[in-house]
Amino acid sequence: MAKIRLYVSGPLEAEKVLGLDSAQSNYLFGVMRRKVGDTLLVFDGENGEWRAEVAKANKKNGLLVCKQPVAPQAAPPDLWLLFAPVKKARTAFIVEKAVEMGVRAVRPVITDYTNERINIARMQAHAVEAAEQCGATFVPEVAEPVKLAKMLADWPEGRRLMFCDEGRAALPVAGALAGQAAGPWAILIGPEGGFSPAEATTLRGLEDVTPVTLGPRILRADTAAVAALTAWQMALGDWR
């Protein structure tokens, strides 16, 4: 049987009864044909991974019972991914990849050259699916979009920002991150048209900003997101 892993409402604990929503119930009992007594893996984002058993196999409102803990809770490093929304499929891709690569929060930013909108509820659902698939016990929050200028004005003290600056001279990412301290960080990926001159000036003026370049070719925003997350996780995160 294919392994099934579901994100459910917690808090998970032994013998807790877990209600499934209609989409989960239909998937589990309609598509995957699971029956009473079958087991699967569940997580709630806060209490690790547990084995659960099917108690009621109804396609509209199934029930599970939480049994044994399987893996402890594991949070990714304290890293935010900031990105300007791009077209729908690529935005969904960025959210999925952020979860697989390991971030604490996904924060869309509206830049001067951002034209696209973002459906936060839909993107949060993508984050849940990605966590179910990649074995994570943590689901990053997909925040409401905020204007970049406002986010920078309210920037939290002590959080460093890796700024992927395609248009300007900056150090290659490996050198730029070497010797930096771990701790709270964020990565900023620009829109396909880049940052406006005013935005670039503000970013360069911020004390906590580390500008980096990602190779000699122009990367799409979704590629840049995965590449930047890889570089950061290798240098300062949980890929060490």
Added chain:
Amino acid sequence: MAKIRLYVSGPLEAEKVLGLDSAQSNYLFGVMRRKVGDTLLVFDGENGEWRAEVAKANKKNGLLVCKQPVAPQAAPPDLWLLFAPVKKARTAFIVEKAVEMGVRAVRPVITDYTNERINIARMQAHAVEAAEQCGATFVPEVAEPVKLAKMLADWPEGRRLMFCDEGRAALPVAGALAGQAAGPWAILIGPEGGFSPAEATTLRGLEDVTPVTLGPRILRADTAAVAALTAWQMALGDWR
């Protein structure tokens, strides 16, 4: 006017007349409304980037004339990306990302657990589009799929292979690549179901293989491709 960059048949040289195919002609003169005398950028994969001028604005068979060289030819490092075909959209994504990240060849491999097919002509067209978009002057060849066992049996002497081994104990990628020599390399990404025991045994027995792990979460094949390419380019490629 939006910047246009087209891959054309060469060899490019001053005053050479360049015929456009019907798709390019329709795009340039139907969609983008370019007229005789307008200029755009062209490359042929071997002779750098040139400025060209529209000589005949026909939506079925337009003509350009090659004018001045703009940028020299730049080949990516001698790196192959080997991957098992996955579902169509994600395979297209892997090919697109390989071009942006910079590889010399894209080589699909059929593993014991590979179920998907691949349309090579379509994937080659994706590689061309990605090169047009990312500013590359080189288009990697998308090779016909080969069985993994055959590819390993015919493995070229002196080419190292980075094997992304999700299921087993291997060094984190940064440490595994540190101190390795540059030169001909390949990266191997497995199918969603991983490698068979026989394949893993063969791979571990090869002298030129460097197994690596890509962090603590399970990565989809398309994510693993971008992450592995990033790690390699940072350590041994043209991102240094």
